[in-house]
Amino acid sequence: MSLRAEISATLSRLQKLAQTGYLIGLHIRFTSPIMTFQTYPQAWSDHYTANAFALRDPTIAWGFSTTGSVRWSAMPIPDPFGIMADAGRHGLTYGLTVSCGPIKSRTIASFAHSTREFTDDEIEVISALVRRLHDITEPPESLTKAQQEALRCIAEGDRHAAAAAKLGITESAFKARLISARERLMAKTTAEALQRAKDYRLL
Known part of the structure; x- marks a missing residue:
């Protein structure tokens, strides 16, 4: 399977698990990811961008502070701007954030569901898929x-x-x-x- 085909297949599996969409930032370097994949509802994406939530998003702050996975309902990072509640009003009621990789090339991915929490088994599968995406998109060390x-x-x-x-x-x-x-x-x-x-x- 080619790299593009594997990325596409992995994203398809993640979409089936994240009913309300996802946002994946791969290998964030110098504040920008080298690749971004996003399937959240357009209304939420527009609202998020218009309000510059990325600068205050507790899921991103958590992703840079540690690696692993956390349900949004158990997010230990404060949310003084009420971004998580705002997401809920847009249908992103339950969610999960996964973080992996070294701080100089961190991957942070969030997934949403409108009707229920992600199960432990789903979190395990999603985490493995995110780590795989991180591994296969590792930037090259050099060019010929x-x-x-x-x-x-x-x-x-x-x-x-x-x-x-x-x-x-x-x-x-x-x-x-x-x-x-x-x-x-x-x-x-x-x-x-x-x-x-x-x-x-x-x-």
Whole structure:
């Protein structure tokens, strides 16, 4: 199974367990996750963003303070802004937050249910799936010289033909290097691969 297929299959399993949706931030570095997956109701997502709740969300504060899992009803972090109650009014009545990975590359994921608490067995399965997502999306430690050269050409504004001529290779060989870089960086587009390479400080 390809990486993308495994990610898709894992997210599908999580969606079946989290009836009201989820928000997964993978490998949060320098305050931003390298990948985000979200299926919460649009009304809640819009409300959450408009009110900048991420800066005050107790689930995120908890996720950075420790690893493991916690039901929202047992959240030990104070919620002075009433974000959890607000979530409940949007149908996210019961929830679970899972945190894993080192603090320099933390994954924090929350899951919601409108009618009941998550069971212990469900929490165990969800936690394992989140850890798997974290593991398979681990950013690379480096790029090959060929991948770096190809991305640098794009960063400098070269078109494929010009970049290939600059590197002394065929255009098809240059495109192959870009494909290789995208795959290594788990990016859908070359622009996304370039941004990730910069974010990971690989260029």
